[in-house]
Amino acid sequence: MHRRQFLTTATAGASILVFPAVLRAQSKDPVRIGFPLPLTGTFAAIAADMQRGAQLAMEELNAKGGVMGRKVDVMFRDDELKPAVGAQRTKELIENQKVDFVVGGLAAHVQMAINEQTKAAGRLYISVSQSDEISAKPDTSPLTFHEALNPTITSRTIATFGTKELGKKWWIVYADYAFGKQNTAVFAAIAPKLGATLLGSTPYPLGKPEFSAHLPKIQAAKPDVIYAVTPGADNVPFLKQAISFGLKKEAKIIVPLHFLDYVKEGGAEVWQDIFGATHFCHELAETLPQAKRYVEAYTKKFNRPPDAYSGYGYSGIMEVARGVELAKSTDSNTVANALRKNREYDHYKGKQWWRACDNKSFQDLWILKVRSPQQVKGEWGFFDVVGKVAANEELDRTCAEKGLA
Template identity: 35%
Template structure:
């Protein structure tokens, strides 16, 4: 089994390795200096010093590969802002913390960033449950938080506050887009294999809700724990149900392990394998063979550079900094989340939370794939969703040429749950 941790770089394509220690050391320097400063200097700096963005992400654990790329891309957003002179001379800083994919650890790190490091904003997280923990801390202390991980709950009135923004896609959008493409093409008998936590359950709900339109039949449903090593024990039950489509709602290394084992087991010859999110990073790690023909959703693919100047700008900046590699899908969310916060600060003329909230609610921005907005009622980023298919080796033209975009769901409120359904008046 291929192993990746916070100290292991992606091997294909070549990219600049960022160790967990290096990420934390470099990003935290400005915050440490602020803590040591006298009280009157801290107060002055809060008004006119650096614009500080706290960035808790799981640099250790099964999602570390994606988290490291979120940091790389967030650093690009910071650099581009500073290269343009910042905000009236105020430069931006990124303060990275390892949330270890644990809600309690994430809450502790978020509190530390707010109270000790005096960040202006928070951005980050890579788990549905972890982001809710960070959001609770942020809203209680009046700090704007822009989440870059999928969640349906964060937009609901029970978890939402005026300080809550959600740059990432949500499961309703993502699963819906993939379902509307896959079920009419591949069949109505559907098996579900889901990671047994919020991400898996919300994605499954999104598929089933969209599937009602096509009359899908749920033939079997199996749950697995996060970090499952052996998926083969589930395969006989799936085969016995004779599905046309196997929907797998998991993420990170779980996705890679599942695809490899399903290929070895011959499952792909019997059914179409579909993910709500098909990860660029895991496809690079796994290679063309295991992933061939697998379908999934994505917020971003570097090939959009042929259509959007903003995608090419991000890709070129990443290539220049990381040995001609390209940003991943979830990495791009790290860029977009920080980019939007800084654009909001520029529009507001400062970092006052209420002014920035008002600016973000009316902001039209093109971070990396065309124009986006935040819906006012729940601060969800209204954006396109890509449906991608992994290419066979014979069609691959280079180390990064791994997917073809087979469908695009355009940005639109009609693909979101209504404000009323989420509990907003």
């Protein structure tokens, strides 16, 4: 009896000890978020900034005890700016690392590839860079969310501002991939309504920044404004070549989006007086308390102010966390429904909201102008914020135009 009693007690005791431990271990498993992004290639600098934003979000969440008491674990993978690699990394993240959600993708064509994988696996995906297709039929899905601006919103804003302030005759130089083509198409569509003329447009292969063969033709056309859709690391070589051919003196130059890192790399002398749009810049800290908090936290951690795309990375992770807390679940469909039901959020720069039909985020954007070398404030103060365009669903295509009515 004595021995049997001991065994029973011991077994019972052990199971009490062991079983809750198993339960606890399961519920304490981290919430895993996969994050593919192009850490190598033309967009490497932007990707590095986006990664820092996402990292900051993860650490802030974990410092407050995570989500639903579970740690948040963001797993970054290099997609090399190649759709095939993006798809492969996403598949590995879902199948091997068992990620619950995916945030990331930087470049329209890689986002599409990631989105195919997340759709197939039934995972919520918050896409964090520009694309028109990602929030439209046939690419979008109830699990596909789009945190970033898109070419429609950007180019309508640029065209409206530029036609009014800079001139009526335009030439577009654009990288020959989704982002470049979409911006060009959007501009061409809206130009007649604004009284602007598109004299011509020049495609070049993304990541091959040799523009000299294009420049004489542009020069001969004598445009008032050159719209340089030369993203990422192509920006600075384009400007330098345009300047060396004397084009900056003959025409105004405008870019769809400004990036602190590329302006700093090229310097104020190259970038002076060039206009562009953005959804965020660290100068907003001077007027917006939310931006001030974000810029201070980022600067403290990384010893430099944030560039624009860190905000997308930060907000993307924060939205997953908010959705999980709201849904009290890590099931992708439940989280997606919770986000659509509670569509307003404000993580770093003011109110944003998800549009129910296409899961597209609407947010304020700003027009920036680069200061002259004498006006640059300190090491990083390159931008003058010259205008604000308030968040507005009418800037984007309607749900019907996206095939979602």
